[in-house]
Amino acid sequence: MDTDLIPVGRGASAHGTESGGEEEDDMMWDRDLDLPDTCDVERAASPAPSYLSMESGTMDFSGSNPDPDDLTTRIELERPDSCVSSIYSLESDEDVEKEMKPELRVRKKAKVIPYNAAKPELAIDPNQKRHPALTVKFTFKFLEQVLKKLSESHLKFFKKYLWERYPEFFRDPLDGLDILDLVDKMLECCDIELALKITTHVVQYMGQKKLVEYITGHLQRNEVRYALRQQLKQQYSTIYEGCPKQGGSADFESVYTEHHMTVGMYAPPNNEHELRGAVQELKVEPRYNYKPLKNTELYVSSLEEQKYLRLLVMKGVAGSGKSAAAQRYILDWVAETAHEHIYFVFPLSGARMLPTLDTDTTFHALLTALFPCVAELTDLEFEDCQVLFIMDEVDELVYELDFLYTHCWCDMNTTVSTRLLLINLIKGNLLHSSYLWMVIRALASCELPNDRISQVVEVRGFAEEAREVYFRKRHSNDPALAERMVKYLRANNTLFIMCHLPLFCWVVSTVLQKVFQKFPPGQEPPSTITEMYTRLVQVYFNKRERRRSQCDAVAKKWEDDRVLLMKMGKVAYTMLEKEIFQMVTSHWKEDEIDPQQVIVHCGLVTEYYREKYILYQEKLRCFIHPTVQEYMAALYVFLSYKNSGKNVMDTSKMAMIKLRDTSLTDLYKYAIEKAVHPKASAKHHYDLFLRFLVGLGAESNQGILGSFINHVGCKASATEDAARLIRKKIKDNPDLKKCLEELFPLEGQGKQ
Structure with missing residues (x-):
């Protein structure tokens, strides 16, 4: 057998030899040769650029620059006569489109070097623990996003190079796989870290510098996002109903009940009345279509496609559950059960920022003081990293902001007053691609610039069914007490109507819990309402x-x-x-x-x-x-x-x-x-x-x-x-x- 010119590719597989050949992309494949597990690469003399002539990274299988006398294998490029550069001499993302199909020829020598030294990207520190943010779900979606950013010719080369360079992982050609199957195959054959390292190496080899930055930036932000979720989970897993007091918090999931929300600004307050039927002055206008909206439908993709949403204003009467609705959104994002299109969620308390309006700081420092994990990031505007700010308790804050006579500011890393930063964040000058959700009372919302408001959502408290659900959830450890409360409210229609306010539900629940202790089952207390309203x-x-x-x-x-x-x-x-x-x-x-x-x-x-x-x-x-x-x-x-x-x-x-x-x-x-x-x-x-x-x-x-x-x-x-x-x-x-x-x-x- 002539060993001077043997094709590289399938013949280099360590899984065994196969006879036969086929022609693919002008390259002759032959599996008659049983190659060793490693090979050293030296660029053959050629007037045209070869594998090793790329600016973005050389394909140095040995991981070093060995002496020519020590080389065991040499790869030569035999290309048709052409004045066009090969696809392997990439200097930009567009050069790969000019695919020239070189043929590879391998000359074998007897000397063998260790395999791991040939592919440094496969080196894994056994003592290094995997970051908890690096999950299979994240890796799969992330690799899918990366591969979708490749053009058709780039993706074709990615599959070919993956199969040629890593035969120990991929036995069969990958040409017939779509993106989802390819990612699935990579995670099936490689570890999570290896799949990410291999992808980074191949993309870098192809000269995709921006895509390499995208990969490294996303991996860093993923770790920051994990730390942010842990912090928010600790802060928002409990809720204070009524007035905050020491030891008065309750588990959020044990009391939260879905709120009734509608889109639009013309919703009047509840006008139900036990004796009057309905107060006509406050009736709902039939010509207005008060479209109901669920918490999971805020900032969803379907709405974004129809209308650009940036500033969402959530209004409602005091005690209707606006803050609880925002807290529900945060916890759903933390648990990854919804809002996956949002990469970062930053809750900002207006009450906390109010005393610091005249303090000079940068927006990055302002966020870092609230969320220390953000210190690692120098910029929040990054591709496929949608940011959402939720501003609550801003009723008094907006009266201190002058939206008319304040100059524009777009830099988050330069020191200015907090007042200037907040004004420009609300107006959309600072971090203009981010989303902003403001929880505010009706009159205070008039202080906001109308031309910057994208959507108004009205929180209208509990629907009729949700009122009973609240009492059953809040007293889930004592179902008999919960049913007794529901029965009492059903018999007292004024209280039941007023329970459309979650705050009033908490008042009634607290009062009845003490009242029922004085009246054992079978002896019903009087149907009083004055104490409930007085406490409200x-x-x-x-x-x-x-x-x-x-x-x-x-x-x-x-x-x-x-x-x-x-x-x-x-x-x-x-x-x-x-x-x-x-x-x-x-x-x-x-x-x-x-x-x-x-x-x-x-x-x-x-x-x-x-x-x-x-x-x-x-x-x-x-x-x-x-x-x-x-x-x-x-x-x-x-x-x-x-x-x-x-x-x-x-x-x-x-x-x-x-x-x-x-x-x-x-x-x-x-x-x-x-x-x-x-x-x-x-x-x-x-x-x-x-x-x-x-x-x-x-x-x-x-x-x-x-x-x-x-x-x-x-x-x-x-x-x-x-x-x-x-x-x-x-x-x-x-x-x-x-x-x-x-x-x-x-x-x-x-x-x-």
Whole structure:
């Protein structure tokens, strides 16, 4: 046999020899030669570039530059006469397109060198542990992405070179495999690290410098992403319902229930009412198609193809579950159960950044302070690495940002003020390819530049089925208690309607858990509502106090809680007297109410838009629910009596000049007369108002009011007188029976 010129390729396989030959791409293959496991390569003299003449990396099988006398094997290129360079002399990504099909010839000598020295990319440190971010799932998808970036001719050469250089892994030719099968074959025959190293080596050999940078950059970002997920998992696995307190957190998965969300900015607050049916002023416009939206559908590819989405604004009344919806998104991304098209998720707290607005820093340093793992990255804008920022608690922050008279800034590595960085992040000048999701209340969203908002999503709390699911999940360790709560709420329709607010669900769950301890199964507690609403208002003002403490750095003057409560109560009572549920501008001016105080800081009032005429949007404001307005009106009447001795329902001249003392019995008498008046009684206009008013007379409810009331307690005679008056009027209005339960909240229904 002539050993001077033997074709390389299949004959070099260490899996055995095969006879026969075939012609492929002008190369003659012969498996009659049984080659040793290694070979040294020396470039044959040639006027044209050869394998070793590439700028991007030489194919040095020995891993060194051996002396010519020590060479055991020589590869020569025998090419047809041509003035065109070979595909193996790549200097750019386009040169491979000019494929010239050289023939390889091998001359064998007797000397053999170690195999591992010929392929340094196969060297693996046995003491080095695999990074936990390097999973089979990631590697498969990543290799698929890399190979898809190759042109058809590049991919063809990749398969051929892979098979020729690594016969110990690939016994059969790879030409017939598509990308998915090729990646599957690589991971089947090689370890994860080897598959990545081999891919990097081959791509580098082909002169794909940008693709090599893409591979190394993605592998680094994958490790950063793993560390980020671990940090977010630790931070967001628990949730504080209501007001945060030490030891008051709950496991997020044990309480989270899917929220009802819609696309658009014209959604009014819930207008369901137990006695009124539905408040027509707050009805949903039938011409608006409130498209429901799931949490997993935010920033999905199908929406992106139809419309460019960058700034998403999520609105909703206070307590509707906006922050919980964002937390659900974060945890789904951490668990890799959804949102796989998002590479990095960075939650930014507006409350935390508010005190640092005038501090000079870089955006990279700002992120590193919150997420130390990001320190390794110098740039967040990278191919196929979509970044999402979620900004929560920004209601007070946006009032400190001037979006009109602030200059453009695009550099994340230069020191400027935090204020400038945030303004340009929101406007899209800084990291313009990133996504931004802002969780904000209605009035505060008006401060954002309208031309930068891509989509508005309204969180509307719990749907009817989700309300029951919440109680069953929260009390999954005691199913009997959960079912008892659901049954209690179903019998008390006002509470069940109000449970569309997740915050109110938490209040009801907390209260009933204690109430049921006093009433064993078989003995049902009274169907009271006053305590629930009183505790809800208390929670809103506690949250307001927490917001005030966070805003001390910006030195804004916040109105006293008692003054603000009485102003809102007065507006609520005036609206109830006029039988309206939408606030008008005169109400704000007469009582000098700052909308920012009651909508943004407190949250008991909300704002929404209605398209009154073509191209004209009417701004409307109302309480977060009609029953909240009725409660606030009753609270205003009761506190006016307790703190000032006035009966605001008595509009006679003698009452105005204070020539007549007012007793609690008189107060109740006025309210009962209003409720049983034929005109009001037919509409149930004052029924809930009366329930709340007599319920506030109970000492247990007065104790919850805290600093809002001067002294707690009422004469027993006043309570008995009120009960006697109600019993007399029940025949005129049977719904007044429930007022007796409010008067005696700690007694069973039988005793009442």
